[in-house]
Amino acid sequence: MNAVTRATMVDLSVEVGGLALRNPVMPASGTFAEGLERVIDFNLLGAIVTKTITRELRAGNPLPRIVERPGGLINAIGIPSQGVPYFLEETMRHYAACDAPLVVSISAPTAEGFASLATELSIPGVAAIEANISCPNIEEDGKAYAIRADSTEKVTRELRNATKLPLWVKLTPNTGDIAEVARAAEAAGADAVVVANTILSMAIDIKTFRPCLGNVMGGLSGPAIKPIILRQVFQCAKAVKISIIGCGGVSTAEDVVEYMLAGASAVQVGTATFLQPAAMTTIVSDLGAFCLRREIPRVTDIVRGVVIEEADEPDLAWVNPRP
Protein backbone atom coordinates (compact mmCIF):
# COMPACT_ATOMS: atom_id res chain seq x y z
CA MET A 1 0.00 0.00 0.00
CA ASN A 2 1.17 3.54 -0.77
CA ALA A 3 2.61 5.25 2.24
CA VAL A 4 0.15 8.11 2.23
CA THR A 5 -0.21 9.54 5.69
CA ARG A 6 -2.88 12.13 5.38
CA ALA A 7 -6.42 12.34 6.58
CA THR A 8 -7.59 11.37 3.13
CA MET A 9 -8.02 7.67 3.64
CA VAL A 10 -11.18 6.06 2.40
CA ASP A 11 -12.47 2.87 3.94
CA LEU A 12 -13.44 0.60 1.08
CA SER A 13 -14.09 -2.47 3.18
CA VAL A 14 -17.53 -4.10 3.08
CA GLU A 15 -19.36 -6.95 4.77
CA VAL A 16 -21.08 -9.14 2.24
CA GLY A 17 -23.10 -12.24 2.95
CA GLY A 18 -20.98 -13.43 5.85
CA LEU A 19 -17.61 -12.33 4.46
CA ALA A 20 -15.48 -9.30 5.27
CA LEU A 21 -13.99 -7.97 2.04
CA ARG A 22 -11.26 -5.37 1.73
CA ASN A 23 -13.21 -3.72 -1.08
CA PRO A 24 -16.49 -4.36 -2.92
CA VAL A 25 -15.01 -5.42 -6.27
CA MET A 26 -14.72 -9.04 -7.36
CA PRO A 27 -14.86 -10.98 -10.62
CA ALA A 28 -18.06 -12.46 -12.04
CA SER A 29 -18.01 -16.22 -12.38
CA GLY A 30 -16.81 -17.44 -15.76
CA THR A 31 -14.92 -14.29 -16.62
CA PHE A 32 -11.94 -14.91 -14.39
CA ALA A 33 -9.12 -17.46 -14.29
CA GLU A 34 -5.56 -17.93 -13.14
CA GLY A 35 -4.16 -16.34 -16.32
CA LEU A 36 -5.33 -12.89 -15.26
CA GLU A 37 -2.63 -12.98 -12.60
CA ARG A 38 -0.17 -11.98 -15.29
CA VAL A 39 -2.02 -8.68 -15.66
CA ILE A 40 -3.35 -7.73 -12.23
CA ASP A 41 -2.44 -8.40 -8.62
CA PHE A 42 -5.13 -10.66 -7.20
CA ASN A 43 -4.40 -9.36 -3.71
CA LEU A 44 -6.11 -6.11 -4.71
CA LEU A 45 -9.46 -7.80 -5.30
CA GLY A 46 -12.25 -7.93 -2.76
CA ALA A 47 -12.70 -11.63 -3.43
CA ILE A 48 -11.96 -14.27 -6.04
CA VAL A 49 -14.90 -16.01 -7.70
CA THR A 50 -14.24 -19.14 -9.72
CA LYS A 51 -15.82 -20.24 -12.97
CA THR A 52 -18.87 -22.35 -12.15
CA ILE A 53 -17.75 -25.90 -11.50
CA THR A 54 -19.77 -29.05 -11.86
CA ARG A 55 -19.09 -32.44 -10.37
CA GLU A 56 -18.46 -34.13 -13.69
CA LEU A 57 -16.32 -33.16 -16.67
CA ARG A 58 -18.26 -31.10 -19.18
CA ALA A 59 -17.27 -30.10 -22.70
CA GLY A 60 -19.34 -26.93 -23.12
CA ASN A 61 -21.39 -25.76 -26.11
CA PRO A 62 -20.69 -25.93 -29.86
CA LEU A 63 -18.88 -23.04 -31.58
CA PRO A 64 -19.28 -20.15 -32.16
CA ARG A 65 -19.75 -19.44 -28.49
CA ILE A 66 -19.68 -15.66 -28.54
CA VAL A 67 -21.09 -12.91 -30.72
CA GLU A 68 -20.72 -9.19 -30.16
CA ARG A 69 -23.43 -6.60 -30.40
CA PRO A 70 -23.21 -2.85 -29.71
CA GLY A 71 -22.58 -2.41 -25.99
CA GLY A 72 -22.31 -6.07 -25.15
CA LEU A 73 -21.72 -9.65 -26.08
CA ILE A 74 -23.87 -12.74 -26.19
CA ASN A 75 -22.24 -15.91 -24.93
CA ALA A 76 -23.22 -19.54 -24.97
CA ILE A 77 -20.08 -21.05 -23.48
CA GLY A 78 -22.03 -23.71 -21.59
CA ILE A 79 -19.97 -24.24 -18.43
CA PRO A 80 -17.08 -26.39 -19.63
CA SER A 81 -15.81 -27.87 -16.38
CA GLN A 82 -12.81 -29.95 -15.46
CA GLY A 83 -14.65 -31.51 -12.56
CA VAL A 84 -14.13 -31.51 -8.81
CA PRO A 85 -10.80 -33.43 -8.53
CA TYR A 86 -9.10 -30.95 -10.88
CA PHE A 87 -10.54 -28.07 -8.87
CA LEU A 88 -9.32 -29.48 -5.56
CA GLU A 89 -5.82 -30.18 -6.83
CA GLU A 90 -5.01 -27.48 -9.37
CA THR A 91 -7.33 -24.52 -8.86
CA MET A 92 -7.21 -24.55 -5.05
CA ARG A 93 -3.44 -24.79 -5.04
CA HIS A 94 -3.18 -21.88 -7.41
CA TYR A 95 -5.22 -19.53 -5.22
CA ALA A 96 -3.69 -20.72 -1.94
CA ALA A 97 -1.11 -17.93 -1.96
CA CYS A 98 -3.69 -15.23 -2.53
CA ASP A 99 -5.19 -13.56 0.52
CA ALA A 100 -8.50 -12.51 -1.10
CA PRO A 101 -11.28 -14.90 -0.01
CA LEU A 102 -12.07 -17.65 -2.50
CA VAL A 103 -15.72 -17.96 -3.52
CA VAL A 104 -16.51 -21.15 -5.39
CA SER A 105 -19.35 -21.07 -7.91
CA ILE A 106 -21.15 -24.37 -8.28
CA SER A 107 -23.85 -25.84 -10.46
CA ALA A 108 -25.73 -29.13 -10.63
CA PRO A 109 -28.77 -30.44 -12.46
CA THR A 110 -30.65 -31.39 -9.26
CA ALA A 111 -31.10 -29.85 -5.81
CA GLU A 112 -29.50 -32.94 -4.29
CA GLY A 113 -26.53 -32.56 -6.64
CA PHE A 114 -26.12 -28.92 -5.57
CA ALA A 115 -26.18 -29.93 -1.92
CA SER A 116 -23.64 -32.73 -2.17
CA LEU A 117 -21.27 -30.52 -4.18
CA ALA A 118 -21.58 -27.79 -1.55
CA THR A 119 -20.77 -30.28 1.21
CA GLU A 120 -17.77 -31.61 -0.65
CA LEU A 121 -16.42 -28.11 -1.25
CA SER A 122 -16.93 -26.86 2.30
CA ILE A 123 -13.24 -27.18 3.09
CA PRO A 124 -10.51 -24.92 4.42
CA GLY A 125 -9.49 -22.46 1.72
CA VAL A 126 -13.03 -22.01 0.43
CA ALA A 127 -14.57 -18.88 1.97
CA ALA A 128 -18.06 -19.03 0.48
CA ILE A 129 -20.23 -20.98 -1.94
CA GLU A 130 -21.96 -19.18 -4.81
CA ALA A 131 -24.79 -21.30 -6.21
CA ASN A 132 -25.34 -20.55 -9.89
CA ILE A 133 -29.03 -21.45 -10.03
CA SER A 134 -29.49 -19.89 -13.47
CA CYS A 135 -28.75 -23.22 -15.07
CA PRO A 136 -31.25 -25.84 -16.25
CA ASN A 137 -33.01 -27.77 -13.50
CA ILE A 138 -33.67 -31.22 -14.87
CA GLU A 139 -36.29 -31.85 -12.21
CA GLU A 140 -38.30 -28.98 -13.69
CA ASP A 141 -38.00 -29.71 -17.42
CA GLY A 142 -34.81 -27.73 -17.80
CA LYS A 143 -36.18 -24.41 -16.53
CA ALA A 144 -33.59 -22.58 -14.44
CA TYR A 145 -34.20 -22.80 -10.68
CA ALA A 146 -34.09 -19.05 -10.31
CA ILE A 147 -36.94 -18.48 -12.75
CA ARG A 148 -39.36 -19.36 -9.96
CA ALA A 149 -39.52 -18.64 -6.25
CA ASP A 150 -40.53 -22.16 -5.21
CA SER A 151 -37.65 -23.95 -6.95
CA THR A 152 -35.25 -21.27 -5.69
CA GLU A 153 -36.48 -21.85 -2.16
CA LYS A 154 -36.10 -25.62 -2.47
CA VAL A 155 -32.57 -25.62 -3.83
CA THR A 156 -31.44 -22.90 -1.43
CA ARG A 157 -32.81 -24.83 1.56
CA GLU A 158 -30.98 -27.99 0.53
CA LEU A 159 -27.81 -25.98 0.09
CA ARG A 160 -28.28 -24.30 3.46
CA ASN A 161 -28.54 -27.70 5.15
CA ALA A 162 -25.47 -28.92 3.28
CA THR A 163 -22.94 -26.23 4.20
CA LYS A 164 -22.05 -23.92 7.06
CA LEU A 165 -20.07 -21.65 4.74
CA PRO A 166 -21.57 -18.33 3.71
CA LEU A 167 -24.03 -19.11 0.92
CA TRP A 168 -24.52 -16.76 -2.01
CA VAL A 169 -27.26 -17.50 -4.51
CA LYS A 170 -26.88 -16.12 -8.03
CA LEU A 171 -30.24 -15.21 -9.52
CA THR A 172 -31.28 -15.00 -13.14
CA PRO A 173 -32.68 -11.81 -14.64
CA ASN A 174 -34.86 -13.95 -16.91
CA THR A 175 -37.79 -14.07 -14.53
CA GLY A 176 -41.02 -12.22 -14.06
CA ASP A 177 -40.55 -11.11 -10.46
CA ILE A 178 -36.95 -11.13 -9.30
CA ALA A 179 -37.81 -9.58 -5.92
CA GLU A 180 -40.05 -12.55 -5.17
CA VAL A 181 -37.24 -14.95 -6.08
CA ALA A 182 -34.77 -13.02 -3.90
CA ARG A 183 -37.24 -13.21 -1.00
CA ALA A 184 -37.44 -16.99 -1.46
CA ALA A 185 -33.64 -17.27 -1.34
CA GLU A 186 -33.56 -15.18 1.82
CA ALA A 187 -36.30 -17.22 3.47
CA ALA A 188 -34.42 -20.44 2.73
CA GLY A 189 -31.25 -19.19 4.38
CA ALA A 190 -29.06 -17.56 1.72
CA ASP A 191 -26.55 -15.05 3.09
CA ALA A 192 -26.52 -13.00 -0.10
CA VAL A 193 -28.04 -12.86 -3.55
CA VAL A 194 -26.01 -12.10 -6.65
CA VAL A 195 -28.18 -10.03 -8.99
CA ALA A 196 -27.89 -11.26 -11.66
CA ASN A 197 -26.72 -13.44 -14.52
CA THR A 198 -26.87 -12.79 -18.29
CA ILE A 199 -30.06 -11.88 -20.14
CA LEU A 200 -31.34 -14.55 -22.51
CA SER A 201 -30.97 -13.28 -26.05
CA MET A 202 -30.23 -14.07 -29.66
CA ALA A 203 -28.45 -12.78 -32.76
CA ILE A 204 -29.02 -13.79 -36.39
CA ASP A 205 -26.56 -13.51 -39.27
CA ILE A 206 -28.52 -11.83 -42.07
CA LYS A 207 -26.00 -13.06 -44.67
CA THR A 208 -26.66 -16.73 -43.96
CA PHE A 209 -30.09 -16.49 -42.24
CA ARG A 210 -28.60 -18.59 -39.45
CA PRO A 211 -28.25 -17.90 -35.71
CA CYS A 212 -24.83 -16.42 -34.84
CA LEU A 213 -24.30 -18.82 -31.93
CA GLY A 214 -23.79 -22.56 -32.18
CA ASN A 215 -26.27 -22.89 -29.32
CA VAL A 216 -28.81 -20.59 -31.10
CA MET A 217 -29.53 -18.57 -27.92
CA GLY A 218 -27.16 -17.17 -25.33
CA GLY A 219 -26.76 -14.69 -22.51
CA LEU A 220 -26.22 -10.97 -23.07
CA SER A 221 -23.65 -9.25 -20.83
CA GLY A 222 -21.78 -5.95 -20.77
CA PRO A 223 -22.79 -2.28 -20.51
CA ALA A 224 -25.96 -2.96 -22.53
CA ILE A 225 -27.56 -4.82 -19.60
CA LYS A 226 -26.60 -2.50 -16.74
CA PRO A 227 -29.81 -0.44 -16.59
CA ILE A 228 -31.90 -3.61 -16.45
CA ILE A 229 -29.87 -5.33 -13.73
CA LEU A 230 -29.61 -2.08 -11.77
CA ARG A 231 -33.40 -1.94 -11.68
CA GLN A 232 -33.48 -5.54 -10.45
CA VAL A 233 -30.98 -4.76 -7.69
CA PHE A 234 -33.19 -1.86 -6.63
CA GLN A 235 -36.26 -4.11 -6.59
CA CYS A 236 -34.45 -6.82 -4.60
CA ALA A 237 -33.09 -4.28 -2.12
CA LYS A 238 -36.63 -3.33 -1.22
CA ALA A 239 -37.58 -6.99 -0.81
CA VAL A 240 -34.73 -8.47 1.27
CA LYS A 241 -32.41 -7.64 4.16
CA ILE A 242 -29.55 -9.96 3.15
CA SER A 243 -26.67 -8.55 1.12
CA ILE A 244 -27.01 -7.97 -2.58
CA ILE A 245 -24.11 -8.29 -4.97
CA GLY A 246 -24.73 -6.38 -8.21
CA CYS A 247 -23.56 -8.04 -11.39
CA GLY A 248 -24.19 -6.76 -14.90
CA GLY A 249 -22.27 -4.32 -17.05
CA VAL A 250 -20.00 -2.87 -14.37
CA SER A 251 -17.02 -1.33 -16.09
CA THR A 252 -16.26 1.85 -14.12
CA ALA A 253 -16.26 3.08 -10.52
CA GLU A 254 -19.30 5.19 -11.42
CA ASP A 255 -21.16 1.97 -12.23
CA VAL A 256 -20.26 0.63 -8.78
CA VAL A 257 -21.53 3.79 -7.13
CA GLU A 258 -24.81 3.45 -9.02
CA TYR A 259 -25.17 -0.20 -7.97
CA MET A 260 -24.41 0.64 -4.35
CA LEU A 261 -26.93 3.48 -4.33
CA ALA A 262 -29.51 1.02 -5.68
CA GLY A 263 -28.79 -1.36 -2.81
CA ALA A 264 -25.79 -3.55 -3.63
CA SER A 265 -23.04 -3.95 -1.01
CA ALA A 266 -20.58 -5.28 -3.57
CA VAL A 267 -20.31 -5.84 -7.30
CA GLN A 268 -18.98 -8.42 -9.69
CA VAL A 269 -17.19 -7.44 -12.87
CA GLY A 270 -17.38 -9.71 -15.92
CA THR A 271 -17.27 -8.57 -19.52
CA ALA A 272 -15.33 -5.40 -18.69
CA THR A 273 -12.27 -7.55 -17.94
CA PHE A 274 -12.34 -8.83 -21.54
CA LEU A 275 -11.99 -5.28 -22.82
CA GLN A 276 -9.68 -3.95 -20.09
CA PRO A 277 -7.87 -6.74 -18.24
CA ALA A 278 -7.06 -4.40 -15.36
CA ALA A 279 -10.66 -3.15 -15.12
CA MET A 280 -11.22 -4.46 -11.59
CA THR A 281 -8.14 -2.92 -9.99
CA THR A 282 -8.72 0.35 -11.85
CA ILE A 283 -12.29 0.39 -10.53
CA VAL A 284 -11.09 -0.14 -6.94
CA SER A 285 -8.71 2.75 -7.16
CA ASP A 286 -11.19 5.03 -8.94
CA LEU A 287 -13.85 4.16 -6.37
CA GLY A 288 -11.53 5.33 -3.63
CA ALA A 289 -10.94 8.53 -5.56
CA PHE A 290 -14.69 9.07 -5.99
CA CYS A 291 -15.33 8.72 -2.26
CA LEU A 292 -12.48 11.07 -1.52
CA ARG A 293 -13.81 13.73 -3.87
CA ARG A 294 -17.27 13.43 -2.39
CA GLU A 295 -15.86 13.24 1.15
CA ILE A 296 -17.45 9.88 1.80
CA PRO A 297 -15.38 8.25 4.57
CA ARG A 298 -16.70 4.69 4.17
CA VAL A 299 -17.93 3.27 0.91
CA THR A 300 -20.70 1.43 2.80
CA ASP A 301 -22.21 4.85 3.56
CA ILE A 302 -23.67 4.97 0.05
CA VAL A 303 -25.26 1.50 0.07
CA ARG A 304 -29.03 1.84 -0.47
CA GLY A 305 -28.50 5.57 -0.66
CA VAL A 306 -30.57 6.36 -3.73
CA VAL A 307 -32.77 9.35 -3.06
CA ILE A 308 -36.26 9.10 -4.43
CA GLU A 309 -38.34 12.21 -3.89
CA GLU A 310 -42.00 12.19 -2.90
CA ALA A 311 -43.42 8.80 -3.81
CA ASP A 312 -41.96 5.71 -2.15
CA GLU A 313 -42.73 3.72 -5.25
CA PRO A 314 -41.84 5.38 -8.56
CA ASP A 315 -44.90 5.63 -10.77
CA LEU A 316 -44.55 3.13 -13.57
CA ALA A 317 -48.05 3.65 -14.94
CA TRP A 318 -46.75 4.58 -18.36
CA VAL A 319 -44.70 1.37 -18.50
CA ASN A 320 -47.22 -0.97 -16.91
CA PRO A 321 -50.62 0.66 -17.45
CA ARG A 322 -53.15 -0.60 -14.94
CA PRO A 323 -56.43 -1.90 -16.32
Added chain:
Amino acid sequence: MAFTAAIQPDAATSRVTGSARWKPDIVAELAPVIRNDAVNAEYRHLVVSCSDVAAAATPGQFFQLLCPHPAGEQPFLRRPMSVYGADPANRQLEFLYKVAGAGTRGLDTLRAGDTLDIMGPLGVGFTLDPSWRRIVAIGRGAGLATLAPLALAAKRKGVHVTAILSARRPELLVSVDLFRAHGADVISVTDAEQSSGPTNVERILRQLIVEERCDAFFTCGSSRLMRVQQRLAKEFGLRGQIAMEQQMACGIGLCHCCVRDFNVNGEIVSRRVCWDGPVFDLSEALP
Protein backbone atom coordinates in the same frame (compact mmCIF):
# COMPACT_ATOMS: atom_id res chain seq x y z
CA MET B 1 -9.53 -5.46 9.48
CA ALA B 2 -10.54 -2.51 7.40
CA PHE B 3 -8.65 -2.12 4.17
CA THR B 4 -8.10 1.44 3.19
CA ALA B 5 -7.18 2.66 -0.22
CA ALA B 6 -4.56 5.34 -0.11
CA ILE B 7 -5.31 7.84 -2.79
CA GLN B 8 -4.09 11.33 -3.51
CA PRO B 9 -7.07 13.68 -3.75
CA ASP B 10 -6.15 14.93 -7.21
CA ALA B 11 -4.96 11.67 -8.71
CA ALA B 12 -8.04 10.02 -10.14
CA THR B 13 -5.76 7.78 -12.17
CA SER B 14 -3.63 6.64 -9.25
CA ARG B 15 -3.29 2.92 -8.68
CA VAL B 16 -3.76 1.12 -5.42
CA THR B 17 -0.60 -0.87 -4.95
CA GLY B 18 -0.69 -4.44 -3.77
CA SER B 19 2.09 -6.88 -3.02
CA ALA B 20 5.45 -5.35 -3.82
CA ARG B 21 6.92 -8.37 -5.58
CA TRP B 22 4.12 -8.58 -8.16
CA LYS B 23 4.86 -7.41 -11.72
CA PRO B 24 2.72 -7.84 -14.83
CA ASP B 25 4.10 -9.42 -18.00
CA ILE B 26 0.95 -8.72 -20.00
CA VAL B 27 -0.06 -5.08 -20.27
CA ALA B 28 -2.84 -2.99 -21.75
CA GLU B 29 -1.60 0.41 -22.78
CA LEU B 30 -2.27 3.33 -25.09
CA ALA B 31 0.28 3.04 -27.87
CA PRO B 32 1.02 6.10 -30.00
CA VAL B 33 0.69 5.33 -33.72
CA ILE B 34 3.85 6.01 -35.73
CA ARG B 35 2.40 5.06 -39.08
CA ASN B 36 -0.39 3.07 -40.68
CA ASP B 37 0.26 2.61 -44.40
CA ALA B 38 -1.43 0.68 -47.19
CA VAL B 39 0.75 -2.20 -48.41
CA ASN B 40 -1.61 -3.19 -51.19
CA ALA B 41 -5.35 -3.17 -51.89
CA GLU B 42 -6.11 -5.29 -48.80
CA TYR B 43 -3.29 -5.06 -46.26
CA ARG B 44 -2.12 -2.28 -43.95
CA HIS B 45 1.13 -1.98 -42.04
CA LEU B 46 0.71 -0.44 -38.59
CA VAL B 47 3.65 0.66 -36.43
CA VAL B 48 3.21 1.85 -32.83
CA SER B 49 5.42 2.89 -29.92
CA CYS B 50 5.02 0.79 -26.81
CA SER B 51 6.43 -0.19 -23.42
CA ASP B 52 9.30 -2.61 -22.76
CA VAL B 53 6.83 -5.29 -21.71
CA ALA B 54 4.89 -5.06 -24.98
CA ALA B 55 8.04 -4.84 -27.11
CA ALA B 56 9.30 -8.09 -25.55
CA ALA B 57 6.80 -9.99 -27.76
CA THR B 58 8.18 -12.98 -29.64
CA PRO B 59 7.23 -14.46 -33.06
CA GLY B 60 3.86 -16.21 -33.02
CA GLN B 61 2.56 -14.19 -30.07
CA PHE B 62 -0.28 -11.74 -30.60
CA PHE B 63 -1.95 -8.64 -29.19
CA GLN B 64 -5.60 -7.85 -28.58
CA LEU B 65 -6.31 -4.48 -30.18
CA LEU B 66 -9.17 -2.27 -29.03
CA CYS B 67 -10.12 -0.99 -32.47
CA PRO B 68 -11.41 2.55 -32.97
CA HIS B 69 -15.02 2.68 -34.15
CA PRO B 70 -15.33 3.28 -37.88
CA ALA B 71 -18.25 5.45 -39.02
CA GLY B 72 -21.58 3.75 -38.32
CA GLU B 73 -20.12 0.59 -36.72
CA GLN B 74 -19.40 -0.42 -33.12
CA PRO B 75 -16.94 -3.29 -32.80
CA PHE B 76 -17.30 -4.26 -29.12
CA LEU B 77 -14.59 -6.85 -28.51
CA ARG B 78 -10.88 -6.50 -29.00
CA ARG B 79 -9.41 -8.04 -32.16
CA PRO B 80 -6.47 -10.47 -32.11
CA MET B 81 -3.52 -9.50 -34.32
CA SER B 82 -0.17 -11.26 -34.63
CA VAL B 83 3.06 -9.53 -33.91
CA TYR B 84 4.57 -8.67 -37.30
CA GLY B 85 7.64 -7.14 -35.73
CA ALA B 86 8.81 -6.27 -32.22
CA ASP B 87 11.77 -4.01 -31.59
CA PRO B 88 12.72 -3.85 -27.89
CA ALA B 89 15.58 -1.40 -28.52
CA ASN B 90 13.26 1.20 -30.07
CA ARG B 91 10.18 0.06 -28.18
CA GLN B 92 8.12 -0.47 -31.29
CA LEU B 93 5.57 -3.00 -32.44
CA GLU B 94 4.37 -3.73 -35.95
CA PHE B 95 1.18 -5.33 -37.19
CA LEU B 96 0.21 -6.34 -40.71
CA TYR B 97 -3.53 -6.59 -41.09
CA LYS B 98 -6.10 -7.24 -43.73
CA VAL B 99 -9.12 -4.94 -43.74
CA ALA B 100 -11.90 -7.48 -43.23
CA GLY B 101 -14.76 -6.16 -41.08
CA ALA B 102 -15.77 -3.56 -38.51
CA GLY B 103 -12.69 -3.87 -36.30
CA THR B 104 -10.08 -3.74 -39.01
CA ARG B 105 -11.99 -0.95 -40.77
CA GLY B 106 -11.60 0.89 -37.46
CA LEU B 107 -7.85 0.20 -37.43
CA ASP B 108 -7.70 1.62 -40.94
CA THR B 109 -8.81 5.02 -39.60
CA LEU B 110 -5.69 5.37 -37.41
CA ARG B 111 -3.20 8.07 -38.35
CA ALA B 112 0.24 9.01 -37.03
CA GLY B 113 -0.21 10.68 -33.64
CA ASP B 114 -3.41 8.79 -32.76
CA THR B 115 -3.26 6.22 -29.99
CA LEU B 116 -4.31 2.57 -30.06
CA ASP B 117 -5.14 0.52 -26.96
CA ILE B 118 -3.02 -2.62 -27.23
CA MET B 119 -2.99 -5.57 -24.85
CA GLY B 120 -0.27 -8.17 -24.83
CA PRO B 121 2.02 -9.88 -25.54
CA LEU B 122 -0.33 -12.86 -25.49
CA GLY B 123 -0.11 -16.56 -26.06
CA VAL B 124 2.59 -19.10 -26.74
CA GLY B 125 4.71 -18.30 -29.79
CA PHE B 126 7.00 -20.36 -32.04
CA THR B 127 10.01 -22.20 -30.65
CA LEU B 128 13.18 -23.00 -32.56
CA ASP B 129 14.73 -26.30 -31.52
CA PRO B 130 18.52 -25.88 -31.29
CA SER B 131 19.02 -28.99 -33.46
CA TRP B 132 17.18 -27.47 -36.45
CA ARG B 133 19.43 -25.87 -39.11
CA ARG B 134 16.96 -25.37 -41.98
CA ILE B 135 13.26 -24.78 -41.67
CA VAL B 136 10.40 -24.29 -44.09
CA ALA B 137 7.75 -21.64 -43.39
CA ILE B 138 4.52 -21.89 -45.35
CA GLY B 139 1.81 -19.31 -45.04
CA ARG B 140 -1.18 -17.94 -46.83
CA GLY B 141 -3.01 -14.63 -46.59
CA ALA B 142 -2.78 -13.00 -43.19
CA GLY B 143 -0.89 -16.09 -41.99
CA LEU B 144 2.18 -14.59 -43.61
CA ALA B 145 2.08 -11.76 -41.08
CA THR B 146 2.32 -14.33 -38.30
CA LEU B 147 5.25 -16.18 -39.88
CA ALA B 148 7.31 -13.19 -41.02
CA PRO B 149 8.99 -12.38 -37.67
CA LEU B 150 10.09 -16.01 -37.47
CA ALA B 151 12.49 -15.32 -40.35
CA LEU B 152 14.38 -12.75 -38.27
CA ALA B 153 14.43 -14.96 -35.17
CA ALA B 154 15.76 -17.85 -37.29
CA LYS B 155 18.42 -15.69 -38.88
CA ARG B 156 19.65 -14.63 -35.44
CA LYS B 157 20.00 -18.28 -34.49
CA GLY B 158 21.75 -19.17 -37.73
CA VAL B 159 18.79 -21.18 -38.99
CA HIS B 160 18.10 -21.02 -42.73
CA VAL B 161 14.50 -20.38 -43.84
CA THR B 162 12.76 -21.36 -47.05
CA ALA B 163 9.47 -19.48 -47.22
CA ILE B 164 6.57 -20.60 -49.37
CA LEU B 165 4.21 -17.67 -49.61
CA SER B 166 0.71 -18.17 -50.93
CA ALA B 167 -1.93 -15.66 -52.02
CA ARG B 168 -4.83 -15.28 -54.41
CA ARG B 169 -2.98 -12.95 -56.79
CA PRO B 170 0.72 -12.00 -57.03
CA GLU B 171 -0.03 -8.38 -56.08
CA LEU B 172 -1.62 -9.55 -52.80
CA LEU B 173 1.54 -11.32 -51.62
CA VAL B 174 2.86 -9.63 -48.52
CA SER B 175 6.14 -9.86 -46.62
CA VAL B 176 8.19 -11.14 -49.60
CA ASP B 177 10.79 -8.40 -49.11
CA LEU B 178 10.81 -8.91 -45.38
CA PHE B 179 11.52 -12.64 -45.67
CA ARG B 180 14.25 -11.91 -48.25
CA ALA B 181 15.77 -9.18 -46.06
CA HIS B 182 16.16 -11.78 -43.31
CA GLY B 183 17.98 -14.11 -45.69
CA ALA B 184 15.10 -16.46 -46.51
CA ASP B 185 14.68 -18.15 -49.88
CA VAL B 186 11.23 -17.18 -51.09
CA ILE B 187 9.00 -19.31 -53.29
CA SER B 188 5.70 -17.64 -54.11
CA VAL B 189 2.61 -19.50 -55.23
CA THR B 190 -0.72 -17.94 -56.23
CA ASP B 191 -4.20 -19.01 -57.23
CA ALA B 192 -4.02 -16.78 -60.32
CA GLU B 193 -0.94 -18.65 -61.56
CA GLN B 194 -2.49 -21.97 -60.47
CA SER B 195 0.59 -22.79 -58.43
CA SER B 196 -0.94 -22.66 -54.94
CA GLY B 197 -2.86 -25.95 -55.05
CA PRO B 198 -1.95 -28.67 -52.55
CA THR B 199 -0.50 -30.91 -55.28
CA ASN B 200 2.01 -28.31 -56.42
CA VAL B 201 2.89 -27.29 -52.86
CA GLU B 202 3.45 -30.94 -51.98
CA ARG B 203 5.75 -31.29 -54.99
CA ILE B 204 7.80 -28.29 -53.85
CA LEU B 205 7.97 -29.60 -50.28
CA ARG B 206 9.08 -33.06 -51.35
CA GLN B 207 11.86 -31.45 -53.34
CA LEU B 208 12.95 -29.39 -50.30
CA ILE B 209 12.91 -32.47 -48.09
CA VAL B 210 15.01 -34.43 -50.63
CA GLU B 211 17.47 -31.52 -50.72
CA GLU B 212 17.64 -31.65 -46.89
CA ARG B 213 16.33 -28.10 -46.61
CA CYS B 214 13.57 -28.99 -44.15
CA ASP B 215 14.21 -29.96 -40.53
CA ALA B 216 10.80 -28.65 -39.47
CA PHE B 217 7.63 -27.05 -40.84
CA PHE B 218 6.11 -23.77 -39.65
CA THR B 219 2.72 -22.81 -40.95
CA CYS B 220 -0.27 -20.51 -40.62
CA GLY B 221 -3.34 -19.53 -42.57
CA SER B 222 -4.51 -22.55 -44.58
CA SER B 223 -5.87 -25.91 -43.48
CA ARG B 224 -5.29 -27.39 -46.93
CA LEU B 225 -1.57 -26.63 -46.69
CA MET B 226 -1.57 -27.82 -43.08
CA ARG B 227 -2.85 -31.24 -44.13
CA VAL B 228 -0.13 -31.58 -46.77
CA GLN B 229 2.53 -30.79 -44.19
CA GLN B 230 1.05 -33.15 -41.61
CA ARG B 231 1.17 -35.96 -44.16
CA LEU B 232 4.78 -35.23 -45.15
CA ALA B 233 5.87 -34.73 -41.53
CA LYS B 234 4.54 -38.16 -40.69
CA GLU B 235 6.11 -39.77 -43.76
CA PHE B 236 9.56 -38.26 -43.15
CA GLY B 237 9.52 -38.08 -39.35
CA LEU B 238 9.67 -34.28 -39.29
CA ARG B 239 8.43 -31.92 -36.61
CA GLY B 240 6.29 -28.85 -37.13
CA GLN B 241 4.41 -25.97 -35.54
CA ILE B 242 1.21 -24.28 -36.59
CA ALA B 243 -0.24 -20.91 -35.56
CA MET B 244 -4.02 -21.24 -35.37
CA GLU B 245 -6.83 -18.71 -35.46
CA GLN B 246 -10.11 -18.67 -33.61
CA GLN B 247 -12.54 -15.96 -32.64
CA MET B 248 -11.53 -14.48 -29.30
CA ALA B 249 -13.15 -12.41 -26.58
CA CYS B 250 -10.72 -12.13 -23.67
CA GLY B 251 -7.44 -13.34 -25.22
CA ILE B 252 -6.11 -14.46 -21.81
CA GLY B 253 -7.78 -17.77 -21.18
CA LEU B 254 -10.79 -16.58 -19.18
CA CYS B 255 -13.83 -17.05 -21.40
CA HIS B 256 -13.38 -20.37 -23.24
CA CYS B 257 -14.83 -19.08 -26.52
CA CYS B 258 -11.66 -19.74 -28.54
CA VAL B 259 -11.39 -23.49 -28.01
CA ARG B 260 -10.42 -25.95 -30.76
CA ASP B 261 -10.11 -29.70 -30.75
CA PHE B 262 -6.69 -31.35 -30.94
CA ASN B 263 -5.66 -34.93 -31.45
CA VAL B 264 -3.25 -35.82 -28.66
CA ASN B 265 -2.07 -39.40 -29.13
CA GLY B 266 -5.43 -40.46 -30.52
CA GLU B 267 -7.45 -38.67 -27.85
CA ILE B 268 -9.49 -35.56 -28.72
CA VAL B 269 -8.79 -32.73 -26.29
CA SER B 270 -10.05 -29.18 -26.39
CA ARG B 271 -7.64 -26.31 -25.86
CA ARG B 272 -7.89 -22.54 -25.71
CA VAL B 273 -6.18 -21.03 -28.75
CA CYS B 274 -5.43 -17.77 -26.92
CA TRP B 275 -3.80 -19.31 -23.88
CA ASP B 276 -2.52 -22.78 -24.79
CA GLY B 277 -1.54 -21.48 -28.28
CA PRO B 278 -1.92 -19.88 -30.78
CA VAL B 279 1.11 -21.95 -31.79
CA PHE B 280 0.59 -25.71 -31.48
CA ASP B 281 2.38 -28.88 -32.46
CA LEU B 282 1.61 -29.54 -36.15
CA SER B 283 0.92 -33.22 -35.55
CA GLU B 284 -1.85 -32.49 -33.03
CA ALA B 285 -3.74 -29.88 -35.05
CA LEU B 286 -7.14 -30.67 -36.52
CA PRO B 287 -8.53 -28.62 -39.42
